[in-house]
Amino acid sequence: MKRHRIRDVLSSPPSDRPVTVCGWVRTKRTAKRFAFLAVNDGSSQDTLQLIVDQGTPAFTALDRVLTGAAVRARGVARASPGAGQRVEMQVDALDVLGPAPAEYPLQKKGHTLEFLRDVGHLRPRTNTFGAVFRIRNVLAAAVHEFFQQRGFVWAHTPIITGSDCEGAGEMFRVSAPASGGAEFFGRPAHLTVSGQLEAEFMAMALGDVYTFGPTFRAENSNTSRHLAEFWMIEPEMAFADLDDDAALAEDFLRAMCTAALERCGAELAFLEKHYDAASAAALRGLAESTFARLSYSEAADALRKAGAAFQIPHEWGQELASEHERYLTEQVCGGPVIVMNYPRAIKPFYMRVNDDGETVAAMDVLAPRIGEIIGGSQREERLPVLERRMDELGLDRTELSWYCDLRRYGSAEHAGFGLGFERLAQYVTGMANIRDVIPCPRTPGSIDF
RNA sequence: UCCUCAGUAGCUCAAUUGGCAGAGCAUCCGGCUGUUAACCGGAGGGUUGUUGGUUCGAGUCCAACCUGAGGAGCCA
Numbered sequence: 001m002k003r004h005r006i007r008d009v010l011s012s013p014p015s016d017r018p019v020t021v022c023g024w025v026r027t028k029r030t031a032k033r034f035a036f037l038a039v040n041d042g043s044s045q046d047t048l049q050l051i052v053d054q055g056t057p058a059f060t061a062l063d064r065v066l067t068g069a070a071v072r073a074r075g076v077a078r079a080s081p082g083a084g085q086r087v088e089m090q091v092d093a094l095d096v097l098g099p100a101p102a103e104y105p106l107q108k109k110g111h112t113l114e115f116l117r118d119v120g121h122l123r124p125r126t127n128t129f130g131a132v133f134r135i136r137n138v139l140a141a142a143v144h145e146f147f148q149q150r151g152f153v154w155a156h157t158p159i160i161t162g163s164d165c166e167g168a169g170e171m172f173r174v175s176a177p178a179s180g181g182a183e184f185f186g187r188p189a190h191l192t193v194s195g196q197l198e199a200e201f202m203a204m205a206l207g208d209v210y211t212f213g214p215t216f217r218a219e220n221s222n223t224s225r226h227l228a229e230f231w232m233i234e235p236e237m238a239f240a241d242l243d244d245d246a247a248l249a250e251d252f253l254r255a256m257c258t259a260a261l262e263r264c265g266a267e268l269a270f271l272e273k274h275y276d277a278a279s280a281a282a283l284r285g286l287a288e289s290t291f292a293r294l295s296y297s298e299a300a301d302a303l304r305k306a307g308a309a310f311q312i313p314h315e316w317g318q319e320l321a322s323e324h325e326r327y328l329t330e331q332v333c334g335g336p337v338i339v340m341n342y343p344r345a346i347k348p349f350y351m352r353v354n355d356d357g358e359t360v361a362a363m364d365v366l367a368p369r370i371g372e373i374i375g376g377s378q379r380e381e382r383l384p385v386l387e388r389r390m391d392e393l394g395l396d397r398t399e400l401s402w403y404c405d406l407r408r409y410g411s412a413e414h415a416g417f418g419l420g421f422e423r424l425a426q427y428v429t430g431m432a433n434i435r436d437v438i439p440c441p442r443t444p445g446s447i448d449f
Numbered sequence: 450u451c452c453u454c455a456g457u458a459g460c461u462c463a464a465u466u467g468g469c470a471g472a473g474c475a476u477c478c479g480g481c482u483g484u485u486a487a488c489c490g491g492a493g494g495g496u497u498g499u500u501g502g503u504u505c506g507a508g509u510c511c512a513a514c515c516u517g518a519g520g521a522g523c524c525a
Binding site: 372 | 450459460461473474475476477480481482483484485486487488516517518519520521522523524525
């Protein structure tokens with residue numbers, strides 16, 4: 001079907017050229033002599049206004065057109081005499097491709113985000129979710145552009161994994177009923193919780209790599225920041241240390257904000273107007289600023305001085321709680337901050353032990369409003385140190401012998417980080433709940449769409 | 450998993466101390482010469498999340514359960 005995208009019709013200079021558009025009706029307003037239709041086809045945040053004159057077959061067809069109907073209109077795009085839009089369409093012929101009855105759940109008036117989650121298959125047709133999913137698309141493209149321009153290789157790490165000791169969280173079991181009770185893969189298999197370990201062996205051959213794909217956690221987390229299925233981005237660089245890692249994380253976040261600002265102006269303006277986030281201003285600030293950097297010990301000092309302000313006071317050696325992370329980024333630094341060199345005891349086995357023996361070369365990027373957005377580290381490249389750490393934490397060395405091989409054969413310093421794509425989308429869109437930045441959110445007890 | 454809050458028309462929300470269950474939007478009918486989530490007049494639309502209890506009387510009070518949200522923990 002030959003059609004013009006509404007985005008292109010709206011952005012071209014008004015003329016009387018013929019156009020054909022297809023889309024879904026947002027509102028219908030009828031007067032005695034003509035009717036107005038607002039139609040959206042998903043290509044743009046804006047709707048195209050259609051004018052249908054009385055006495056035409058198109059006007060008769062309007063009897064079958066309610067909010068939500070799919071229509072095809074042929075006519076001319078012209079300058080609008082009305083105040084709300086530059087371009088409108090005078091309709092010559094209107095086809096009702098798919099009528100929507102009165103029970104169509106979406107109205108022209110506002111809905112709550114909770115209600116829209118109950119109609120997850122229809123919510124992309126709203127202004128809000130149209131904006132969110134177009135921004136999500138731009139961010140996904142920008143992820144690849146960022147790494148490809150820097151010569152990183154996209155590494156396709158597995159979704160089904162035989163490893164169950166990555167330590168990143170509870171895993172979903174994978175089984176095949178047809179295998180009659182035997183393990184399909186010869187031993188237990190799970191959905192991946194992280195592509196990092198596989199990305200490391202790719203980096204130790206291809207240099208700079210990144211993963212970008214679905215990841216699964218079987219945690220019973222019920223929060224606005226957790227999903228059981230989410231997309232993760234994990235760059236891994238050979239011959240790189242913690243400072244290189246932090247610099248990459250900072251460049252990456254700036255590039256994501258810049259891409260959204262440059263390509264999603266209308267979407268960001270809509271979300272800023274209708275939701276509480278000052279997102280465009282915050283994005284601009286982040287895109288133009290350099291990130292603050294604190295050592296964990298400096299952060300702990302700052303938190304100790306703030307002492308009484310917290311539900312749970314912080315002491316050196318403890319994890320940063322949500323309230324501590326927010327305090328550091330919102331109060332101490334007034335923007336994103338990279339906290340580096342955490343206590344060894346609270347971090348996983350693969351992080352490189354620093355010369356003080358007490359800390360590891362870890363770094364977390366904390367952002368206002370949502371806390372930790374990136375977590376990364378320089379990896380332990382010294383086999384004896386790595387094996388000591390695995391023993392300390394009770395990990396099975398034979399299970400991870402392939403991982404240790406990377407330190408036996410041509411070991412080199414390397415570093416990387418992990419980033420939840422939906423957390424990034426939350427930050428950019430200002431959506432408060434992570435279930436509202438992915439088309440089909442997977443959370444405990446919920447898999448309807 | 451823990452704590453707190455909420456559930457009333459298709460949607461968004463009212464309902465005083467326990468005393469006749471209402472409005473806007475949507476739908477249908479009528480009106481309006483350019484509207485902008487149009488506007489004006491009218492109509493239809495309810496087992497108040499479920500089950501049980503207290504009471505002369507329960508949307509309102511009590512209990513359990515279901516669903517959702519916010520916060521915490523875990524983390525990305």
